[in-house]
Each structure stands twice: as structure tokens, then as C-alpha cells.
Amino acid sequence: MLIDLSELLSHEDKEKRLSYQLEMKEFETSFAKYPVSMREPIELVFKGLGKKKILIESDMKLVLMIPCDRCLEEVEVQLNIKTSKETDLDEKNVPDDEKEEYLSGTSFDVEKFVYGEILVNLPMKTVCNEDCKGFCNRCGTNLNHGECGCDTTELDPRMAKALEVFNSFKEV
Ligand SMILES: [Zn+2]
Ligand SMILES: [Zn+2]
CATH class of the missing domain: 2.40.160 (Porin)
Structure with a gap:
């Protein structure tokens, strides 16, 4: 108007x-x-x-x-x-x-x-709750709705190996 x-x-x-x-x-x-x-x-x-x-x-x-x-x-x-x-x-x-x-x-x-x-x-940051747990970065489960059971403490050994190979290629 x-x-x-x-x-x-x-x-x-x-x-x-x-x-x-x-x-x-x-x-x-x-x-x-x-x-x-x-x-x-x-x-x-x-x-x-x-x-x-x-x-x-x-x-x-x-x-x-x-x-x-x-x-x-x-x-x-x-x-x-x-x-x-x-x-x-x-x-x-x-x-x-x-x-x-x-x-x-x-x-x-x-x-x-x-x-x-x-x-x-507009707010710079928006969170549903200060304690929002977000997503599991392995399987994508919303962690506020429950645990997914993924082991997030350390990298999967196969994944670590793959990363190592990937990084060695990157350096060349
Ligand atoms: Zn949230
Ligand atoms: Zn997960």
C-alpha cells in the first residue's frame, strides 16, 4: 500500500x-x-x-x-x-x-x-533450544528425538583409511 x-x-x-x-x-x-x-x-x-x-x-x-x-x-x-x-x-x-x-x-x-x-x-542466530543437539553427522538423525546409536567418539577405521588416501592424493 x-x-x-x-x-x-x-x-x-x-x-x-x-x-x-x-x-x-x-x-x-x-x-x-x-x-x-x-x-x-x-x-x-x-x-x-x-x-x-x-x-x-x-x-x-x-x-x-x-x-x-x-x-x-x-x-x-x-x-x-x-x-x-x-x-x-x-x-x-x-x-x-x-x-x-x-x-x-x-x-x-x-x-x-x-x-x-x-x-x-532478523536474529543472527536461531536455535530451537540452547541445548539443541542437532544432527548426527554420520546418519543424519535428529538427535533431539533420540540417539541413533552411531559411534561418534572416533572415526570409523575404514573411514579413517579412506580419508588418509584422500588426503595423500590432495597433497600431490
Ligand atoms: Zn534445533
Ligand atoms: Zn547417527
Whole structure:
């Protein structure tokens, strides 16, 4: 949805508030797609600060399903994001590399804005549980569901032999 902010430019201290239901059903990056399992309407406040400057405040809550880094089971990751930024709607005053993607003239693109906010607030690490045991690196069993019986204390002798041969080839 596009919101026209031009009315905020005419008067200082003018305010526009709205509540917006996000359409995004999946959050997609260049390397992953996370389903959005819950989203509350986003609260947005725009304030005219005079001289074509505006303040954008937002408050959003949503839940993304992100796979655990160790066992790949989906984890509900709740994001509560509050932002407050000042923007200059006079394009002449903003260098090209600082232009916001969600602004085009006086038009504000809510979905693009939200996308950018989620992206910078994504957790660096996601684990289903701090004690997640992950996968057995021999047979691929999810070790949170039980032991697979593999001997993980030392390499299988046949495997060790194969590795030795492999490494000797690599050195040549
Ligand atoms: Zn896990
Ligand atoms: Zn195993």
C-alpha cells in the first residue's frame, strides 16, 4: 500500500496516524523464505516537522517461522520492532546513496518499509533450544528425538583409511 504524505508538508505539526494490516505472507531474502505465521496490524505515525522533513514512527509485531541453525526444525521467532526516523522529503537534500527505498517523492510504501525493518532486525542466530543437539553427522538423525546409536567418539577405521588416501592424493 502507498500512503501519500504530501498533506504533512503544508502544515508544521500536522500528524497522520494509521493502522495497517500487512499483506506479506512470507518473508523472502536472497537465501531463504520464512513463512509469516502471525502479524498484528502495524501502527504508523507520520509527523510533519516543517521544511519538508517528517518523522516516521512505527510499531510492529509479527512472528516468522525460521529453521533452527542446528536441527532445521522451524522455530517461532517473534519480532517486536519499534522505529522512529526522521526523513527529508525534499529529494534535493538527500544524496542518492541515502535515499530510502520505501519513499518515492511524497509516496510512502508500507510493505517496502516493513521489509527493510524486518531485514535489519532478523536474529543472527536461531536455535530451537540452547541445548539443541542437532544432527548426527554420520546418519543424519535428529538427535533431539533420540540417539541413533552411531559411534561418534572416533572415526570409523575404514573411514579413517579412506580419508588418509584422500588426503595423500590432495597433497600431490
Ligand atoms: Zn534445533
Ligand atoms: Zn547417527
